[in-house]
Amino acid sequence: MKRLATYVLLGIATSVLAYYLTILYLPNAIYAGLSYRLQQSRGVASNELIYVDLPTDTSRNVVMPNPDFLYIACFYDVSECPQRITGTMPDATYWSLAFYQPNTVNWYIKNDRQFGTPQLDVTISKAGDRSMESSSEIAYSPVDKGFMLIRILVTDNAPERLAAYKALQASVRLEDVCE
Amino acid sequence: MRLKAILIPLLIVITAAFLGSGYAIHSLRSTKQEYTIQNACWRVNKKMDLQDSHQRALVAMIGLFALRESEVLYFVASEDSEGRPLDAQYDYVLEGLEMDARYWSYTLYGADFFLVKNEANKFGFNMDNVQYDEAPAHEEYPSNRKKTYTIQISSTPKTHNWLPSSKEGQFHINLRMYNPEKSVYENLDSISLPTIRRIEQ
Numbered sequence: 103m104k105r106l107a108t109y110v111l112l113g114i115a116t117s118v119l120a121y122y123l124t125i126l127y128l129p130n131a132i133y134a135g136l137s138y139r140l141q142q143s144r145g146v147a148s149n150e151l152i153y154v155d156l157p158t159d160t161s162r163n164v165v166m167p168n169p170d171f172l173y174i175a176c177f178y179d180v181s182e183c184p185q186r187i188t189g190t191m192p193d194a195t196y197w198s199l200a201f202y203q204p205n206t207v208n209w210y211i212k213n214d215r216q217f218g219t220p221q222l223d224v225t226i227s228k229a230g231d232r233s234m235e236s237s238s239e240i241a242y243s244p245v246d247k248g249f250m251l252i253r254i255l256v257t258d259n260a261p262e263r264l265a266a267y268k269a270l271q272a273s274v275r276l277e278d279v280c281e
Numbered sequence: 282m283r284l285k286a287i288l289i290p291l292l293i294v295i296t297a298a299f300l301g302s303g304y305a306i307h308s309l310r311s312t313k314q315e316y317t318i319q320n321a322c323w324r325v326n327k328k329m330d331l332q333d334s335h336q337r338a339l340v341a342m343i344g345l346f347a348l349r350e351s352e353v354l355y356f357v358a359s360e361d362s363e364g365r366p367l368d369a370q371y372d373y374v375l376e377g378l379e380m381d382a383r384y385w386s387y388t389l390y391g392a393d394f395f396l397v398k399n400e401a402n403k404f405g406f407n408m409d410n411v412q413y414d415e416a417p418a419h420e421e422y423p424s425n426r427k428k429t430y431t432i433q434i435s436s437t438p439k440t441h442n443w444l445p446s447s448k449e450g451q452f453h454i455n456l457r458m459y460n461p462e463k464s465v466y467e468n469l470d471s472i473s474l475p476t477i478r479r480i481e482q
């Protein structure tokens with residue numbers, strides 16, 4: 103009887119623990135799964151930009167993709183060097199730059215109107231590295247490693263317009279800015 | 282005997298861990314969260330800072346890399362205006378007005394929250410490519426009157442604003458509002474959102 107009670111308690115304690123650990127770490131697990139898939143299937147490295155075409159039904163990496171957006175994604179790593187993002191963005195339609203922590207919390211979002219210029223120039227740096235000087239805007243990351251996502255709205259996907267948007271997408275670069 | 286003493290607790294731990302995790306995921310999907318607002322058949326998160334661990338887990342499952350509510354409002358409909366689950370074996374008509382946002386769009390997702398394969402390669406409509414209803418004869422839309430539109434959701438081709446669904450299974454409609462007007466935030470539970478009407482066969 104005592105043994106049975108022990109087993110019951112063990113089962114309850116384990117299931118309660120599993121419940122809370124799942125709630126707490128599910129985002130990190132999903133993020134890690136995405137990172138692993140992209141690194142395995144496409145050989146994507148840290149600080150390498152991924153230029154994503156307009157999503158279709160074959161886009162299966164991230165749920166609920168917006169079919170109106172060209173994306174530029176990157177698993178950034180600023181543990182060694184800050185990273186500078188530059189490029190030319192559309193001057194009249196929506197675009198935005200967003201950064202996420204591995205627990206999927208969005209810690210930075212800025213859109214075209216807030217930038218006020220189609221010239222994208224932002225440096226991501228570690229939160230503690232306040233001594234850095236840069237001509238570009240500095241975004242201080244609360245984590246060494248995270249995710250960057252640039253969204254470029256394409257409401258008119260006629261071939262010539264889409265080509266123009268893709269040329270802007272391709273203009274985005276990421277580079278080390280180690281001193 | 283000794284093996285049994287190890288195996289039984291081990292089996293209990295593994296089973297309980299699966300049950301606990303499974304229940305967590307089930308409850309995330311099925312429980313109405315306190316940060317969610319219901320407006321007709323549409324649900325929207327009034328706050329997307331993801332400081333709440335339940336919300337963070339749910340958004341990671343069905344809306345990974347979503348933006349904060351200050352940038353975008355994501356309205357999701359999984360049921361029609363009568364409260365019945367959206368089911369691809371039926372046709373639906375979505376009727377709505379222009380939205381008070383810089384950019385808005387409708388996207389259809391399958392039960393797995395991915396885009397649905399279809400022959401037209403069409404996954405949604407936005408404010409620029411939806412065909413608006415024509416103004417009544419000899420009239421023009423007054424500048425203060427919002428234009429209306431009708432979107433036909435069906436697995437078979439339609440001539441006007443056809444949004445293809447799959448042949449079967451549940452689906453979801455996502456209405457995105459980028460940079461909405463202040464009045465939208467202030468009236469999330471009462472702004473006029475589209476109706477989704479099932480066409481009885």
